[in-house]
Amino acid sequence: MIIQSDQLGSVDIDESKILSFDDGLLGFPDISRFAVVDAGDDGTYFWLQAVDDPQLAFLVAVPWAFFPDYAPVLSDADQHALSLTDADDATLFCLLTITDDGVTANLLGPLVVNTATRQGRQVVLGDSDYSTRTTLAAA
Amino acid sequence: MLVLSRRSNESIVIGGEIVVTVLEIRGDQVRLGIEAPRSVTVHRQEVHAEIQRENVSAAVTGAVDVTRLPKAPPPS
Numbered sequence: 727m728i729i730q731s732d733q734l735g736s737v738d739i740d741e742s743k744i745l746s747f748d749d750g751l752l753g754f755p756d757i758s759r760f761a762v763v764d765a766g767d768d769g770t771y772f773w774l775q776a777v778d779d780p781q782l783a784f785l786v787a788v789p790w791a792f793f794p795d796y797a798p799v800l801s802d803a804d805q806h807a808l809s810l811t812d813a814d815d816a817t818l819f820c821l822l823t824i825t826d827d828g829v830t831a832n833l834l835g836p837l838v839v840n841t842a843t844r845q846g847r848q849v850v851l852g853d854s855d856y857s858t859r860t861t862l863a864a865a
Numbered sequence: 866m867l868v869l870s871r872r873s874n875e876s877i878v879i880g881g882e883i884v885v886t887v888l889e890i891r892g893d894q895v896r897l898g899i900e901a902p903r904s905v906t907v908h909r910q911e912v913h914a915e916i917q918r919e920n921v922s923a924a925v926t927g928a929v930d931v932t933r934l935p936k937a938p939p940p941s
Binding site: 733751752753754765766768770771782783784785791792794801802803804806807821822823824825828829832834835848850852858859862 | 903904905906908909912913915916917918919920921922923924925929931932934935936937938940
């Protein structure tokens with residue numbers, strides 16, 4: 727299917743690869759279907775485009791390239807909600823915020839995807855010391 | 866909002882499955898114990914609110930030149 731995205735222009739989405747966030751994202755409870763689209767060509771950044779809202783897109787990154795020590799621990803409830811039984815089935819993205827001062831990553835509320843089922847969920851690492859605004863360290 | 870008075874070591878039951886117990890009251894702080902099914906997530910409200918605010922900030926509204934984003938450091 728073709729989405730006329732405000733951010734990405736016309737993008738062709740493979741419907742079999744759409745991620746389902748049944749609970750949406752915090753603050754966006756009704757937006758449940760997202761497509762991951764490459765942003766740039768080095769595999770660092772991705773667009774998370776809302777399939778049903780062409781105006782809504784987020785920039786995300788797999789955090790370990792910038793934060794190699796990042797070690798989020800998923801609660802039983804989150805594992806259960808994602809039907810995750812094997813850590814190898816999990817992929818994790820962090821939402822990025824672009825400000826005048828640079829780019830920050832939300833390490834406190836990462837997005838976890840069960841790649842086997844394509845279910846996703848924003849998890850809240852409430853017992854951790856991670857921040858919603860950690861500056862990306864540039865090389 | 867339903868308002869109930871509870872003393873230390875007294876509980877309330879929500880939905881038949883979630884039990885919230887007042888463990889300790891000290892000054893203006895209350896320690897709560899929460900028993901819930903494993904499918905129920907429990908978080909401090911302010912953490913939830915902070916992530917919600919950050920999500921709204923993260924929604925991309927302007928043009929983004931992805932070639933100008935920070936490059937990932939090489940793996941060490």
